[in-house]
Every structure is written in structure tokens, then in C-alpha cells.
Amino acid sequence: MDALIAVRSRGITKAFGEVVALDGIDLDVAQGQIHGLVGPNGAGKTTLLGLLLGLAVADSGSLEILGTPVGRALAAPEGVAGFVDGPGLYPSLTARQNLAALADLRGGTETAGIDAVLAEVGLTDVADDRTRGFSLGMRQRLGLAAALLTKPRLIVLDEPSNGLDPAGKRHVHGVLNRLAAEGTTVVLSSHRMDDVEALCSEVTILNTGRIVFTGPLSKLAAENGELDYRLVTSDAEAARKVAADTAGITVDQAVSPNDDLFVVRGLVPALDDLVVRLVQAGIAVREFAPVVSPLEAAFLALTEQQEVGQ
Numbered sequence: 001m002d003a004l005i006a007v008r009s010r011g012i013t014k015a016f017g018e019v020v021a022l023d024g025i026d027l028d029v030a031q032g033q034i035h036g037l038v039g040p041n042g043a044g045k046t047t048l049l050g051l052l053l054g055l056a057v058a059d060s061g062s063l064e065i066l067g068t069p070v071g072r073a074l075a076a077p078e079g080v081a082g083f084v085d086g087p088g089l090y091p092s093l094t095a096r097q098n099l100a101a102l103a104d105l106r107g108g109t110e111t112a113g114i115d116a117v118l119a120e121v122g123l124t125d126v127a128d129d130r131t132r133g134f135s136l137g138m139r140q141r142l143g144l145a146a147a148l149l150t151k152p153r154l155i156v157l158d159e160p161s162n163g164l165d166p167a168g169k170r171h172v173h174g175v176l177n178r179l180a181a182e183g184t185t186v187v188l189s190s191h192r193m194d195d196v197e198a199l200c201s202e203v204t205i206l207n208t209g210r211i212v213f214t215g216p217l218s219k220l221a222a223e224n225g226e227l228d229y230r231l232v233t234s235d236a237e238a239a240r241k242v243a244a245d246t247a248g249i250t251v252d253q254a255v256s257p258n259d260d261l262f263v264v265r266g267l268v269p270a271l272d273d274l275v276v277r278l279v280q281a282g283i284a285v286r287e288f289a290p291v292v293s294p295l296e297a298a299f300l301a302l303t304e305q306q307e308v309g310q
């Protein structure tokens with residue numbers, strides 16, 4: 001099923017002098033997936049994204065992008081577009097002129113194509129403004145528009161949500177979801193766990209150049225240890241009793257500022273069991289949400305463990 005793999009790396013290493021930025025990266029990203037790359041500062045995310053964009057070459061290991069092995073030359077692999085460290089723009093040119101200049105470099109694109117990508121990222125109204133005055137969020141959107149211009153099959157984005165306001169973020173998420181639904185693969189890095197959870201089906205957690213987890217978000221939740229969940233029900237007192245009687249569940253005795261809310265702790269199967277028992281007891285579950293999201297919990301556990309173990 002190799003045709004369905006957009007990125008395959010085996011044993012990728014990359015060092016900058018003494019600093020080992022990537023250390024034996026084995027990664028598979030399936031086609032049409034939005035894959036999130038997370039990790040503490042300096043974990044190697046930007047370095048890895050740079051390899052996918054052909055901005056650097058690995059010291060060793062093999063990398064295959066869209067079914068083609070990546071060679072030793074610095075060149076953007078066919079069908080790949082995106083940016084690291086923010087999009088490169090000419091400040092004295094307008095948004096439209098920036099895209100036209102890029103299109104010229106690549107052999108030309110019709111004006112209609114430029115208008116379409118500007119509309120897609122919501123920049124039509126400022127298309128003829130110089131990018132010098134653009135906010136970070138507007139620059140990010142223009143960077144995405146530039147990537148879309150080539151109709152790539154793999155989009156690589158370093159922190160694409162940086163600087164976006166809630167409406168802008170929603171807009172960009174919508175664009176990425178649509179692209180993925182049409183079969184485009186997206187690999188993005190983010191420090192925002194909520195964004196990654198909202199957008200990505202799979203995630204890779206990097207720490208000091210190594211992968212400490214890669215796979216579906218659902219697997220991450222299942223592999224977690226005990227989780228704290230906030231519980232709001234129609235009858236908190238009765239619900240507390242049911243929780244206390246449920247095997248594998250601990251009820252947090254801390255007084256909550258909200259009488260309706262309390263916190264329970266347990267493994268996923270015990271938490272599932274608790275919800276079933278509450279409903280069977282005629283208690284409505286109004287809110288049941290992790291205090292810390294499964295991704296954030298795993299991120300902290302996996303990256304802190306590594307730091308302690310070093």
C-alpha cells in the first residue's frame with residue numbers, strides 16, 4: 001500500500017555541529033491526513049519540516065516523499081509546498097503581487113488562480129495592500145495561499161496558527177480540512193495542543209530529536225495512564241456516590257467552586273464504565289471532559305520523562 005504513504009522516513013539524522021537536531025526518525029504519514037508535529041522548543045520540528053520541503057538534506061537515513069526517494073540535492077520535492085520560520089514575502093509588494101512574483105518564478109499561473117487562492121484564505125479585501133503592513137496572521141494566510149498556488153499534494157506548515165485570531169484560525173482550519181478531504185496531505189507543527197487535537201488525526205511527539213510517540217490521537221488517549229475528568233451532572237451528590245462505587249475510579253475530594261462539578265480519576269475503561277452507570281442510575285451527564293487533554297497529558301509525560309532520564 002506504498003502509494004498511500006505521503007511521507008516515509010527511516011533512520012533520518014541531522015546534526016548542526018555538535019547539536020543533534022534529528023536522531024533516527026522513522027515516520028510514516030498516510031496520504032490525505034493532517035499530521036501534527038509537536039514537541040518542546042528545540043525538539044527538531046522545524047528541522048524535520050525543512051527536510052520535507054527540501055530546504056536541507058539529512059546526514060543519514062532515507063526519506064521518501066509522495067513515493068519518490070529524496071536525493072542529496074537541495075530542491076523542493078515535486079508536489080510539495082509550504083513554509084518554515086514564517087512565509088518569505090516581499091514587503092514592498094502587495095499580496096497579489098507577491099503571489100504573482102512567486103508564480104512567475106515557477107513558470108506562471110493565471111490571474112484567476114491567484115484570485116482563487118486569495119479568496120480561499122480570506123485575503124481578497126487586502127489583495128492590493130502592501131504586505132509590509134500585514135499582521136502575523138495575515139502573513140500566515142498569505143503563506144498558505146502561496147503554497148496552495150502550486151496545487152500541492154503535500155503541504156508542510158510550521159506553526160500555521162501563529163498570530164491567527166479565532167475567526168482566522170477557524171478559516172484556516174476549514175481550508176486545511178477541505179484540502180485533506182480532497183486527498184492532500186498536510187504536515188504541520190504547533191505548540192497549541194487544542195489546535196492539533198481539533199485538526200489532526202495523527203500526531204508525532206518529538207523530544208530532543210527523537211520520536212517519543214507517533215500514531216492516531218485515539219491511541220494516545222488509550223495509552224495514557226489515569227486521566228482526570230471534569231464531571232457535571234444533573235445530580236452531583238448522587239453522581240459522586242455512583243463514582244465512588246465504580247471500580248477503578250477515584251473521586252477528587254477537593255471542594256469545587258461549582259457545586260455541580262467534581263473531578264474523577266481513572267483509566268479509560270473505568271471512565272467508560274462510570275458514564276454507563278450514571279446513565280443507568282437516571283443521572284444525566286451534562287459535561288464529561290478531560291481536565292488536561294489526552295495530548296497535553298501525553299506530551300508532558302513523554303517529554304518530561306525524557307528530560308529526567310537524560
Ligand SMILES: Nc1ncnc2c1ncn2[C@@H]1O[C@H](COP(=O)(O)OP(=O)(O)OP(=O)(O)O)[C@@H](O)[C@H]1O
Pocket residue numbers: 016019020021039040041042043044045046047048
Ligand atoms: N541552522 C542551524 N544551525 C545550528 N543549530 C540549529 C540550526 N537549526 C536548528 N538548530 C538546532 O537544532 C535543534 C532543533 O531545532 P528546531 O528548530 O528544529 O527545533 P523546533 O522543535 O522547531 O523548536 P521550536 O519549537 O523552538 O521552533 C535545536 O537545538 C536548534 O538550536
